[in-house]
Amino acid sequence: MIDLYIARVELFNGKGGLVEGRIESIDRSGVDFEAVENPKLVSQPTTQWHVFAAFSTLKGGRADWLVEKCTELGASSVTPLLTGRSQSISENRADRLQRVVLAAAKQCQRLHEMILKPPIAVGELLPVVANSRLAFLAAAEATPVFNALSSINKEPNGIIIIGPEGDFTKEELNSLREAGAIAVGLGPHRLRVETATMALLSTVMLWSDCQELASN
Structure with missing residues (x-):
């Protein structure tokens, strides 16, 4: 001993x-x-953002990296999004990602563990969007995200939606917008799934935190 x-x-x-x-x-x-x-x-943070990202086809540890950084940045949950251009995620891989969440929570001293939810299809996401206070959809050639945020009142809760490599189909984009998602642009370049997720999540988390501080 x-x-x-x-x-x-x-x-x-x-x-x-x-x-x-x-x-x-x-x-x-x-x-x-x-x-x-x-x-x-310790009570839950007031800022609650939920990530829906089509990362099931990511290879070479990129999905692990996405989940790890979502944990560090403070996402409340991450849900793999199944689309016409991204397939199902295996049970073994889901178990591995759960271990990534736990390790990241320990590393960043996060007291409330991020929830890794089961995969859902775009059709199942539509009512979630409709019932959400605020939903942002990363989309090419959309209004720049900072322009969109400048016209929106304080909101510490919502969801962000990131499409697969190759983007959503036109039908998927239209259905998400019709459900109430706000399309936002993340710059002039085509981003990988994990890059777009980090860019949008970090932006809305910092925006929510700044809004919260300003109101206190």
């Missing part, structure tokens, strides 16, 4: 529960942890 003393460590359960303490000892059977303060519950 190895005797070990660390001034402070924190344990969390991914649901806002947090306890501070110290490690008394470590051996092959496990770790002895002593709490030095009572457990506390």
